[in-house]
Amino acid sequence: MKFKTITLSSVVALGLATTAYAAEDQIRFDGFPDFDSSLKVILPDFEKETGIKVDYLMNNHGDHHTKLTTNLATGSGAGDVIVVDVEKIGPFVASGGLVNLSEQYGVDKYADRFAPYAWAQGKGADGSVYGIPVDLGPGVMYYRRDLFEKAGIDVNQAIKDWDSYIKAGEELKKHNIQLIASAADVAQAIIFTTVPEGEGLYFDKDGNPVVTSERFVHAFEVAKEIRDKGLDSRILAWSNEWYEGFKQGTFATQLSGAWLLGHLKNWIAPETSGKWGVSDLPDGIYGSWGGSFLSIPTQSKKQDEAWKLIEYMTMRRDIQLKSFATIAAFPANVTTYDDPMFQEPIPFLDGQKARLLFANVAKNIKPVAPAKGDHVARSIILENALMEVLDEGKDIKTALQEAERMIKRRTRNL
Template identity: 40%
Template sequence: MRQWPRWMSAVALALGASLAGSGVAFAGTTLTVAAFPAIDEIVRSALPAWHALHPDVEVKIVSRELNDHHTAMTTALSTAKGLPDVMALEIGYLGRFAQGTGLEDLSQPPYNLSRERGRFTAYAFDQATTPSGAVLAVPTDIGPGTLLYRADLLAKAGLKETDLTASWDGYVAAGAKLKAATGAYLLAHARDMKDILIRTGLQPGEGLYFDKDSRPLVTSPRFVRAFELARAVRRQQLDAKVTAWSSDWTEGFKRGGIATQMSGAWLAGHLNTWLAPGTRGKWRAAQLPEGAFAAYGGTFFAMARHGDAARKPLAYEFIRFMTTNRAQQLAAFKAQDAFPALIDAQTDPFYDQPLPFLGGQAARRDWRAAAAHIRAFPVHKQDAFAREVIDTELDKVLDRDKDIAAALADAQRLLQQRARR
């Protein structure tokens, strides 16, 4: 019989007591939750319901900006100092954590999270699962990809939705007509084309940039096509050359200077509430062109392997409260546009409600359908670095007319060197 480490046995006993409803052992306990916007607000909003179950357990929220938060978590995990009990992780950073040994493997007793895989959107759960089967985080929200477009600008150009969505070549061609008729750019930056196209056509076992043996994949056909279409956008002057979250990006939406945006479904909520509320009713949502399905963003909760063992049972219960509680998942969706990772929270009349910002579309149903089609790809510890390399080479193609084959070959060599480390 397999023997658990002594601390794990203690965790199992305490976890059992906690889940049985005994709050006595945790009276006066304070849990520390490290998060970033808007996850910090979601956690804060959940505290009254949490305190109804655990009135004697306080929750301290430590919030930092996205990059600062993940830098702090990297430092805490590597030094085993200043570790929170619960940490939020964004999917773009998950790879660097998943490759190490700093996170608790929740597939093991006493957690046995693998048994509950079917409760979560499949691709999100797979993203937190290593090739060896370790489950290092619990998904809480997902970002099913969508194409948001200005219906009024399309109408002015004599275009319809299928002109944008039938194919990627058609999307670019429609952009040329849009620009000629309205002056609006097809998209914010040609890089957006690359970001989605490299996520299409992945073969089983392939990661975004590396295969299962850490060999770079950036000279593959999907990267070639992504660079070619991005270059076509730039050569036809169809992109505004502005980066996401910049003031020019926001102004482009407010003034109708950007006609489409591929992003996670959550962007529709941001446009409605603070980015461009004055454009309400002018936008529509569609599935991505050419039958593509991709994820944009997603959040997970995790625990540090070297965190305080005495608080781990309660920390895990808090994670479960945030991720497997249908009411809590729906509350986060309604308040912060955090699309639920919990499948049980994806069946609610809320999904059938028309969205005034999208001209009365019941777009949440389409986003739910998209989530069911998305497939996970393995994360790699060098993914963040690989993205920087690819973005740099694409800029050389777009701004200096560097040959695409040469740009990707240079990226391949650099990533091969880095992967050996």
């Protein structure tokens, strides 16, 4: 999951972090918003049940992971429980700074409680588990019902395939409405959700880059067609312009994880309640769009207490569901999926029973094993090569070939 701007906990600031160890049964949780909203709800009962006091430190998504990279490299400064985004779990596990949860706490016996693809992502090359999935990001399309109605578009027809999606964008444009904030999100969706069996997101099983394959060419081609036809707003996610676009209805769809619902209704655009709907991704694809893991740094002096909090947040149905209700963090624990909550209509989505859709997507996602070079490849592909194609008109195959050479060079010593 990705979240908004820096928020510090009410109790802990960086300069006071060492005080978390002053109390005998006190630990610190390091994460990013909106985890703080969830912790405010679930921690009182945890502290009452266990006698373990939990302080928490929140930084924005990027700063949180940058700080953790330094903490794990230097062996100091990390909390006792840390949140790791799915994009970072591979390199963080490879760093050697996380506790082997299979060896220390025998977590392998819990595998069947979790979505198989997410459980696989928390493993290292040795087959041991280093991160327990706490939430998933089933990939979906959020769309403005009112804007689709204004343009006379049937959402089911619009998501039939990418050509239909683009055609919907052309109809929306006639009404001065953009199809999507950024064409780059479409490329990301295709890259993330059409991984052939035996491949990773960016590498094959032998560690060779696969970024010049048809999957990447197709993703770039669809995104470029959207950009060339003027159907996107050229707005990147998590910018002020992006937030404003949701509020003003300047674009009609957003491809994202199920978790976006929590952000839309809680802080991005609460005033748009009832105007939204959610559907499967276009072209019949299923995939993960984000997700988070809980890990314990080896530097922690309170590993057993930390594990109790991870158990509480991931193994307990009621707590997973409470977080789901609070911040729309879709449960990683599949034993929750028969809960009546999934049948409840969601007012923000005009009464749609969207959690059933989220669960169906989660069940259809195939495992994709992370690689230690994923973060490097992602940056080169999505932030460099794709932007050169979309913004500068660079030839797609040339951009991908150059990206492959750069990925090989930068991952040689990982």
